[in-house]
Amino acid sequence: MIVEVCANSLESALNAEKAGADRIELCSELAVGGITPSYGLLKAVREKISIPVRVLIRPRSGNFTYDNGELDIMKENIKLCKKLQFDGVVFGMLDADFNLDEKNLNQLILLCGDLKITFHRAFDWVKNPVQALRWIDNSVIDTILTSGQEKKAIEGLDFLGQLNEKVGKTVIMPGSGINVNNAHLFKEKGFTAIHLSAVKMMQKLNNNPKVGMNSSQMLSDTFLPISQFEIIQEVVNSVK
Numbered sequence: 529m530i531v532e533v534c535a536n537s538l539e540s541a542l543n544a545e546k547a548g549a550d551r552i553e554l555c556s557e558l559a560v561g562g563i564t565p566s567y568g569l570l571k572a573v574r575e576k577i578s579i580p581v582r583v584l585i586r587p588r589s590g591n592f593t594y595d596n597g598e599l600d601i602m603k604e605n606i607k608l609c610k611k612l613q614f615d616g617v618v619f620g621m622l623d624a625d626f627n628l629d630e631k632n633l634n635q636l637i638l639l640c641g642d643l644k645i646t647f648h649r650a651f652d653w654v655k656n657p658v659q660a661l662r663w664i665d666n667s668v669i670d671t672i673l674t675s676g677q678e679k680k681a682i683e684g685l686d687f688l689g690q691l692n693e694k695v696g697k698t699v700i701m702p703g704s705g706i707n708v709n710n711a712h713l714f715k716e717k718g719f720t721a722i723h724l725s726a727v728k729m730m731q732k733l734n735n736n737p738k739v740g741m742n743s744s745q746m747l748s749d750t751f752l753p754i755s756q757f758e759i760i761q762e763v764v765n766s767v768k
Contacts, residue, residue, distance in 0.1 A: 529714075529715050529719070529720055529721060529722065530550045530551060530699075530701075530720060530721035530722070531548070531549050531550050531551075531721075531722060531724075532549065532550065532551040532552065532553055532582075532701065532703075532721060532722070532723045532724075533547075533549040533551075533552055533553070533723075533724060533725065533726060534552075534553045534555060534558070534562065534703075534723060534724065534725040535552045535553070535554055535555075535573075535725075536555055536556055536557070536558045536562070536725070536727075537556075537569070538569060538572050538573060538576065540727070541554060541573050541576075541577050541581070542576065542577070544579075544726075545577055545578065545579050549579065550579065550580070551579060551580045551581070551582065551615070552573075552577065552579060552580070552581045552582070553581075553582050553583075553584060553618055553646070553673075553723065554569070554570070554573055554581050554582070554583050554584065555583075555584035555586070555618075556569065557589065558725060558727065559747075560589035560590075560747065561586075561589060561649070562584045562586060563584065563586050563587065563588060563589060564583065564584055564585055564586055564587060564605050565583065565584070567608070570583065570608065570609070570612055570614075571612065574612045574613070574614065580615035580616070581614050581615055581616075582614065582615055582616040582617055582618050582644065582646055583605075583609045583614050583616075583617050583618065584617075584618045584619070584648070585602050585605050585606055585609075585617050585618060585619040585636070586602075586619065586648075587601040587602055587605075588752070589747070590748065590749060590750075590751070590752045591622070591749060591750065591752075592620050592621055592622045592650040592653065593621070593622055593623060593624050593629070594621060594629075594632070599632055599635070599636075602619065602636060603635070603636065603639055606636060606639050606640060606643070607639070609643060610640075610641060610643060614643070615643075615644055616640075616643045616644030616645060616646065617640060617643050617644075617645060617646075618645075618646040618647075618648050618673070619636060619645070619646075619647070619648060620647050620648045620649070620650030620651060621633050621636070621650065622650050622653060622654065625655065626653050626654055626655040627654065627655060627656070627660075628654065628660050628663055628664075630663065633667075637667060637668060637669070640668075644670055644671075645668065645669045645670060645671070646669070646670070646671040646672070646673055646701070647664050647669050647671070647672045647673065648673045649673055649674060649675060649703065649704070651664075651672050651673070651674045651677075652674055652675055652676075652677045652678075657677060657691070658691075658694065661691060661694060661695060661698075664698055665695055665696045665697060665698045669698060670697070670698060670699060671698065671699045671701050671721065672691075672695075672698055672699070672700055672701065673701050673703045673723055674688065674691070674700065674701070674702065674703070675688075675702065675703060675704035675705070676688035676691070676702070679704065679705075680704050680705030681702040681703055681704045681705055681706055681714070682705055682706075682710050682713070683705075684702075685702075685713065685714075685717065688700060688702050688714075688717070688719070689717055689718070692717075692718060692719060699720060699721050700719060700721075701719070701721040701722065701723050702714050702719055702721075702722055702723065703722065703723030703724065704723075706722050706723065706724040707724065707726075711724075
């Protein structure tokens, strides 16, 4: 069974390799479901990690419906992953009605060349998962990361099993909430890969900072924080 670890830092990636993981999905900002890591992290992991690494191609947090500018960013990051010779990439795109964005997905797939591809948990939002499964299975995408359209993979185990029975060549890789207590259940169910982050919150400062920098009000699946022209213009005009 392939054990893939979602690593959010160089330290996490090194720990995954040392612990015997078979593959890494490299990202940043696990709290928002992950976004594309920085060039510096990509370069460091490429130099120091020898097991296969697939890089998350996600330009921002929030939903999985992207405009042309965001699509261009995703394309540039795929080109960078090809240049750095990573094993593969991880992405997913939907339209506003929770169907696969087939047109733009095909653009990214064509650009990937020899890079292996995982379709990420955007799959857990699709309106018709069996139809989406069929489309993905007929593409060059080799893996689908999914929780079975539930919050945790263990809750979606039965549906994951149904997907696994319907799929052809594509690997159904359960992920979300997999840990030492339930990992064996997925092997017993016949899955050949699992995905986990295995994180524990580690204290890095002895004292709390004076001002917190996290903003929970900006975390949303349906709204995006976007800088507004009018507000900026008003502020600029008020001080200049």
